[in-house]
Amino acid sequence: MVNYEHYSYRVIWSSEDGEYVGLCSEFPSLSYLDENQIAALAGINNLVKDIVVDMEANGEKIPAPISEKTYSGKFQVRTTPELHRMLAIQAADENVSLNRLINYKLAC
Structure with missing residues (x-):
């Protein structure tokens, strides 16, 4: 069972909506609006909880919390030869x- 409290939550101010928006990185299509910052966080938290319960009941694959994944510390980045040269010179x-x-x- 996935613990919905382990997901990556954040709250940002939306000038467009005039409210705080609660977001969850693992569920990018979900958001929760509220005038109160704490309520926006609680709202997205509860929304994700309901979604996870529903997904479990339907046998759907539930995203793993980013905080529980392991990372190697290695990744490749492709760039242009010109940028590669410029960075090598700077180094x-x-x-x-x-x-x-x-x-x-x-x-930085």
Whole structure:
């Protein structure tokens, strides 16, 4: 059984709606609007709970919480030869590896 509380929730302000929007990364099609920030979080949390219960009852595949997945720390990025060259030059100028330079840029 998936614990719906382990999903990645966030609340943002929507100028368009004039309310807070509760969101869940694992269920990008869901949202919950409320004038109160805490209520928006509780609303999306309850909505996801209801969806997970419904999916379980129907035997549907339920997304795993991002927080419970394991990651290797490796991924490949394809870029243009020109950008690759530019980054390699920048890494050499800073006397660091290309990997270290890219990690720094991703973290900023």
